[in-house]
Amino acid sequence: MKVALFIPCYIDQFYPKVGIATLQLLEKLGCEVHFPANQTCCGQPMANSGYEHITGDCTKLFQDNFNEYDYVVSPSGSCTLHVKEHIPLKGRIYELIEFITDILKIESLEGEFKHKVGLHQSCHGQRGLHLSQMSELNAPFFSKPEQFLKNLKGLELVTLDRKDECCGFGGTFCVAEEAVSVRMGQDRLSDHLKNGTEILTGGDTSCLMHMEGIIRREKHDIKVMHIAEILNQAMIVPGLES
Amino acid sequence: MLKSSSSLTAHNSQLGTHSERAEIFNKDFDRTTWHDETLYFVRQKRDKAAFQINDWELLRETASQIKNNVLSNMHDYLVQFEENAIKNNIKVHWAADAKEHNAIVYGIISEYYKGDIPADTFKGMVKSKSMLTEECHMNEFLAEKGIEVIDTDLGERIVQLAEEPPSHIVMPCIHWKKEEIGELFHKHLGTEKGNKDPQYLTEAARQHLRDKFLTRPIALTGVNFAVAETGEFVVCTNEGNADMGAHLADVHIASMGFEKIIPQKKHLGVFLRLLARSATGQPITTYSSHFKKPREGQQMHIVIVDNGRSTQLGREDFRNSLKCIRCAACFNTCPVYRRSGGHSYHNAVAGPIGSILAPNLDMRANADLPFASTLCGSCTNVCPVKIDIHLQLYKWRQVLVQEGYTPASKTLAMKGMSTVLSNPSIFKFSGKVGRMLMDKLPFLVNNSMNPWYKQREMPEPPEESFREWYKKNRK
Numbered sequence: 257m258k259v260a261l262f263i264p265c266y267i268d269q270f271y272p273k274v275g276i277a278t279l280q281l282l283e284k285l286g287c288e289v290h291f292p293a294n295q296t297c298c299g300q301p302m303a304n305s306g307y308e309h310i311t312g313d314c315t316k317l318f319q320d321n322f323n324e325y326d327y328v329v330s331p332s333g334s335c336t337l338h339v340k341e342h343i344p345l346k347g348r349i350y351e352l353i354e355f356i357t358d359i360l361k362i363e364s365l366e367g368e369f370k371h372k373v374g375l376h377q378s379c380h381g382q383r384g385l386h387l388s389q390m391s392e393l394n395a396p397f398f399s400k401p402e403q404f405l406k407n408l409k410g411l412e413l414v415t416l417d418r419k420d421e422c423c424g425f426g427g428t429f430c431v432a433e434e435a436v437s438v439r440m441g442q443d444r445l446s447d448h449l450k451n452g453t454e455i456l457t458g459g460d461t462s463c464l465m466h467m468e469g470i471i472r473r474e475k476h477d478i479k480v481m482h483i484a485e486i487l488n489q490a491m492i493v494p495g496l497e498s
Numbered sequence: 499m500l501k502s503s504s505s506l507t508a509h510n511s512q513l514g515t516h517s518e519r520a521e522i523f524n525k526d527f528d529r530t531t532w533h534d535e536t537l538y539f540v541r542q543k544r545d546k547a548a549f550q551i552n553d554w555e556l557l558r559e560t561a562s563q564i565k566n567n568v569l570s571n572m573h574d575y576l577v578q579f580e581e582n583a584i585k586n587n588i589k590v591h592w593a594a595d596a597k598e599h600n601a602i603v604y605g606i607i608s609e610y611y612k613g614d615i616p617a618d619t620f621k622g623m624v625k626s627k628s629m630l631t632e633e634c635h636m637n638e639f640l641a642e643k644g645i646e647v648i649d650t651d652l653g654e655r656i657v658q659l660a661e662e663p664p665s666h667i668v669m670p671c672i673h674w675k676k677e678e679i680g681e682l683f684h685k686h687l688g689t690e691k692g693n694k695d696p697q698y699l700t701e702a703a704r705q706h707l708r709d710k711f712l713t714r715p716i717a718l719t720g721v722n723f724a725v726a727e728t729g730e731f732v733v734c735t736n737e738g739n740a741d742m743g744a745h746l747a748d749v750h751i752a753s754m755g756f757e758k759i760i761p762q763k764k765h766l767g768v769f770l771r772l773l774a775r776s777a778t779g780q781p782i783t784t785y786s787s788h789f790k791k792p793r794e795g796q797q798m799h800i801v802i803v804d805n806g807r808s809t810q811l812g813r814e815d816f817r818n819s820l821k822c823i824r825c826a827a828c829f830n831t832c833p834v835y836r837r838s839g840g841h842s843y844h845n846a847v848a849g850p851i852g853s854i855l856a857p858n859l860d861m862r863a864n865a866d867l868p869f870a871s872t873l874c875g876s877c878t879n880v881c882p883v884k885i886d887i888h889l890q891l892y893k894w895r896q897v898l899v900q901e902g903y904t905p906a907s908k909t910l911a912m913k914g915m916s917t918v919l920s921n922p923s924i925f926k927f928s929g930k931v932g933r934m935l936m937d938k939l940p941f942l943v944n945n946s947m948n949p950w951y952k953q954r955e956m957p958e959p960p961e962e963s964f965r966e967w968y969k970k971n972r973k
Contacts, residue, residue: 265919268964269929270957275964279972291968297919304873304892306899307912313920383875391545392831392879394554418538422833426872431949433870435521438953439530439837440872469954 257360258288260325262349264335265297267461274461277488278331278352284491285360292321300338304427308342315343322347329355331484333381333459340385351385352484353459357400364403367490370410374453375401375483376444376467377420378460387459391420401459401483408490414453421447425466441470448478455479457486513844516870520838533673534836540669541830543779544880551771561768562884565821568759572811575726575759576802582729583800586791593803596634602801603636603751604643607716610749610797615644620713622646626733626740627654628720629667629824630753630803632846633859647718648710650739652703659686665840667847668777668826673839707739717743719789721754721800722823723769727762730790731800734773734783741787751799752789756807757820769823772882776825810858815893819854821883826851828877828887834870843867850877854890857898865903868894926965933959 259282263275282289298318299311318339322328326347330336336351356362377399381387388399405413424430424440431437445467448456456471456478458464468480481489513519524530548554568575580590593599607623608615615621623640625631625647637647637658649658653670657663659682664670671679680694689702719740724731731752733740744750760769766786774780792798811817829835829849840848845856845864850871856864868891877887898904918924935942936959944951962970 263964265925265929269933270960272960272962272964272967276967279968291965291972293965294922296922296925299916299919302912302916302919304895305908305912306869306895306904307909307916308896309900310913310916314916317920317922379872379874379876383879390876390879392876394549394551422872422874422876424833424872426874429869429872433517433520433834434949434952435517435524436834436837436870437872439524440833441954443534443837465957466954469950469956472955473953 257286257327258290258325259327259329259355260322261289261291262295262298262322262328262330262335262339263291264330264332264461266465267331270465271461271482274331274482274484277482277484278329281352281484281488281491282329284488285356285362287360290325295321298335298338298343300335301427303338303342311342318343319345322349327355327359331459331482332461333378333385333387334462337380337384351381351387351459353381353400353404354385354387356404364407365487365491366407367487367492368409368411369486369490372412372414372452372454373405373486374414374416374448374451374456374478375405376423376448376456376458376460376463377401378458378463379420379422381459382420388420404487405457405483408486411490414448414451416447416451418447423463423467425463427462430466437466438470441467442474445470445474445476445478449476453478455481455486457481457483459483515866516838516842516844517866519842519844520834520870523839523842524837530837532675533839534833536672537830537836540778541827541880544776544827544830545779547775547779547781551775557768557772558882558884561772561823561882562821564760564765564768565883566818568757568761569811569817569820571761572756572759575761576756578726579724579729579759580802582727584729586729587798588729588791589797589799591799591801593801593805595805596636596803599630599634599753599801599803599805600636600639603718603753604640604645606749606751606797606799607640607645610716617644620715622648622714623716623718624648624650624707624710624714624739624743624747625718626720626735626743627651627670628718628753629664629846630720630755630805631718632663633755633805634753634803636753648707648714650707650710650737650743651735652700652737652739655703655707656682659683663841663846665848666826666829667824667849668829673841711742711746714743715747716749716751717747718751718753719744721752721758722773723766724754724759724800725761725763725766726759728790730763730788731758732766732770732786732788734770734786736778736780736784738785741785744787744789745793748795749797749799750789750792751801753801753803756802756804757822773823773825776827776880776882806859810855813858815897816854816858816890818885819851819858819887819890821885822851822855823883825882827880827882831876831880832871833874833876834872838870843870850887850891851885854885854887854894857894861898861901861903865898868892868898926963929963933963 299314328349339349423444424437656671665673676694683689721731835849853867875888
């Protein structure tokens with residue numbers, strides 16, 4: 257299957273390893289992955305700040321890069337949600353995990369990852385894209401990211417006191433409301449610390465970047481990995497090397 | 499007079515934006531922890547109560563549809579309600595705005611005393627919870643006219659004694675600890691110094707308020723639901739203070755925002771099941787009192803208030819905020835509210851719902867509120883009438899920017915960002931330069947001018963971007 261990879265601007269610049277893991281994981285799953293070279297950003301930082309009306313050029317650039325593909329895949333729930341809601345495409349955009357479950361129809365991945373892992377549900381992935389059931393609703397439980405993590409040999413998934421509270425990143429909120437943003441991040445981290453998380457993961461690098469900033473400042477003993485990095489590292493396919 | 503100038507100024511956004519006030523709130527780390535945990539506990543009680551009803555989501559959908567119907571037929575239902583209320587011997591008044599509401603209430607009091615309002619303190623009014631009168635700043639207005647309003651809801655009485663506005667629409671003094679209430683009561687009600695026993699303090703408030711109930715001839719209540727079909731209205735309380743006031747007073751005034759209307763009595767079966775469960779996790783409020791007609795010798799008035807509601811009804815993107823039944827579930831679930839407190843919102847109604855109602859009342863004064871959210875969407879999920887709160891926060895941001903209520907510096911920054919992000923070669927170049935500078939001259943970003951860096955490290959700049967790696971490894 258041919259897919260186009262959308263690597264959000266800040267992942268491209270600051271977390272290339274997340275992009276690489278996403279690319280390699282998709283290749284291991286048999287996809288032919290293209291990276292349209294002139295892509296930049298979906299425009300969400302401006303739109304969420306109230307400037308959707310000046311994102312026209314970003315939207316056009318995005319369409320020019322991705323319109324020839326049936327499937328666009330991105331390792332970010334938040335950016336994916338923004339594109340889904342604001343940028344009309346000829347094909348469709350999927351968040352990485354959503355693409356693996358819904359389009360590739362893969363329910364579990366074989367692999368090994370011997371760590372205590374804490375999953376941070378990003379709000380846009382969860383409440384926006386419905387990657388998992390939400391704690392506010394009276395509805396049966398499901399979680400697409402958990403389903404993959406739980407299946408990995410040796411991986412112990414940490415149970416949190418508050419399983420889907422926002423980390424406080426929130427785009428420009430993280431600087432405009434710095435005090436509350438940091439406090440929310442600290443509270444998420446103390447939940448993970450209290451319940452024994454060794455590796456903090458999630459489907460949104462933006463949330464992880466915010467919490468990693470606090471972890472490094474406060475010198476907590478938690479490592480941060482995007483879920484694509486865990487799955488890519490855990491999943492060993494004979495004969496396929498990066 | 500109680501609750502005069504200080505609560506007015508506390509409402510004033512000139513004292514600071516949400517973000518500035520929240521920063522002050524967060525200076526006390528332990529208190530913020532306590533506030534967050536107290537309200538999250540209420541959210542959990544809500545979950546427990548809600549999930550005991552198998553058809554909870556259906557109930558929400560039903561309530562939402564009933565309210566949608568109301569919004570689309572507002573005029574007809576209000577006229578029907580008025581006709582039936584008049585038949586029931588209720589006097590119906592219409593107020594276009596806060597000023598008219600206050601003038602009508604004053605007029606009723608003045609008429610009761612036949613224009614000769616006595617100078618003693620017993621002429622005043624007891625009032626059960628009504629966020630609408632907070633919105634209209636009625637207490638302050640009447641205080642200036644020499645009429646004392648006694649708030650009879652325990653939480654409201656506490657904040658009134660403290661000369662503060664409520665910080666929460668259901669639990670007005672949720673930001674107060676019992677030790678502090680003990681101090682406050684010692685000062686105002688003469689309780690023992692240092693006694694913080696809730697039962698003791700509540701009993702003291704009870705005796706204090708009993709006297710007010712018995713001596714004030716006028717009682718004002720809010721309205722939770724007004725039934726068009728019957729011309730009656732329903733007031734929900736846990737303390738019975740609305741009933742105590744209304745039953746003892748010669749004059750009962752009920753103030754309602756016009757969106758409180760529901761078509762038929764049977765619809766209460768939907769809303770009463772949702773309201774208390776969403777608000778506090780109780781199956782139903784202790785008192786759900788139906789007021790239909792005045793008892794003999796009593797006057798009953800209802801003041802139906804617009805105060806910007808028809809403007810909001812006319813805003814396609816925001817009209818369904820008028821479905822709100824004021825349960826405050828969105829407050830309790832909001833991670834920002836829990837860590838910034840109600841007063842940071844400088845509006846009678848705080849929290850996520852307040853942030854989408856307030857700009858309608860005054861865009862300039864409340865331009866900061868729709869930005870006091872991460873758009874996490876939890877508010878929308880708990881809302882018993884399915885208001886798309888977080889989407890409306892997003893939409894208000896667009897309106898506020900386009901109407902010119904954002905600082906020019908932010909607009910400039912956003913335009914610059916847009917130029918970089920919509921031009922691949924500038925993006926690649928500036929990304930590379932930016933990462934190089936962060937690596938070689940880290941003080942450029944790691945300084946006090948950068949709000950990110952205040953309490954967080956910046957990401958470590960990698961040697962190459964993803965696209966650079968891709969070029970080397972895949973093409």
